[in-house]
Amino acid sequence: MSTTVSEELTARINALGGDVVKTFVLDTNVLLHDPQALFKFKDNDIVIPILVIEEIDRFKKELSELGRNARQFSRYMDQLRCSGSLATGVILPGGGKLVVDLCQDPVPLGGLIDDSIDNRIIKVAVSLGNKRPERPVVFISKDTNVRIKADAYGLLTVDYDDVKLRPDELYTGSVEQQVPGEQIDRLYSQGELEPSGAPLHPNEFLLLRNQDRPNNTALGRYHAGRKRIVPVKKYRDGVWSLQPRNKEQVFAIDLLLDDDLKLVTLVGKAGTGKTLLAIAAGLHKVEEGRYHRLVVSRPIFPLGRDIGYLPGDIDEKLTPWMKPIYDNVEYLMGLRREGASGRKGTGRGYEELISQGLIEIEPLTYIRGRSLPNQYLVVDEAQNLTPHEIKTIITRAGENTKVVLTGDSQQIDNPYVDATNNGLTYVVERFKDEAISGHISLVKGERSELAELAANLL
16 A cells, blocks of 8 residues: 555555455545545556546536646546556556446445435445455545445445544644753753754754753754754844744744744644734844745635625735735734834834735735745645645745745635645645754634633633
8 A cells, every 4th residue: 555545544454465456446536636546556456437537527627626636637547548448447557457337237225215426336336346255345435424325335435535633643843851950051051952852853842841840941942953952042022023922932933033944834723823923924034134025825715604706806805815914914013113102003004015015915826837936925724725735835935935834723614624634734744854844833822811712612
């Protein structure tokens, strides 16, 4: 099995015998999720019911990722048919055989009250198992109800995912260690400390706590190049007049202002300050001249029922979607004016920064094909993106561009991803061992007492 297939699938199929040739029946949603699934089962056989091809054909004209995946699947199939007959089977590049089942001999299954496409695909899988009982048949689908029905008819049925993590397994970016007091003193006196205990990821943060005096602590970050723990920088003046309120926010600022890091991910519940910190750090760096512009973007997904088309030109249409970003910029502008004058001032707010070319706010819809050099790119609500969309965004980064992804995997509006397979989770896990990236999970809400209670209780 390929290592990119979920652990659940790998473990259950290996139990059938590693040397036994198996038959995999793939549901439509698997191929729309990952067209390359055709090539991820090594020397086993793959069966695609003709009904699946019919379903995929309905998506080929869409401009969404589903449409792109449908077209890619069709291209793969067209290339494979040139090497033989899909009806009798063609040999796949990694071994094994691909067959398109014409669904001509479905077995009758009592209990299925209709002849829907899902039920007919299940019948194909059951029929294959009956014809060759010596060869295990594995039905793979991302549809929960289809898996339940297939399992009820005795099929080995599993989900398909490139990454399958429970939210509590997600890399947090920080650990706490109990250490002797002299190690804390050495960290500050010598500016570095040799790590001890479990191996650390690059740019992983540590809360070092004196084992004899628990209130004596130090904050450090693991420097992979030096193989040493270094002290976390202190930003006494804050970032764009914004002061961190907890240690996770201190960690986040340390990542956001580090020019050696080209990718930063911030994950946390509502009100933890993810977006605010990212925008403040971006404005700070642009003001320093380190980057030409701060670009802030977010996917367009409504909360609840959509209200339909919006009138006006593109800027007027985008205003409701980008309002959360404008609110954060306005708040930071208020802090800056208040810090300078000692009282709350008034002004043009974010329009001021846009007119000066310091900040650009746009939807992700138009990012494909662009190249973004010398930019500080913040992508908000990244948990609503698929792994493919995240890849598209990060590969837009040109020379001297920093990408910051923020989001909360518990607040997903995209119906095609969940807390375990969204693009933000995917990036956190794939990049946690890379020296040019950093991650921190923010825990404590700082928006208000009410917001914090709501995030915890509801």
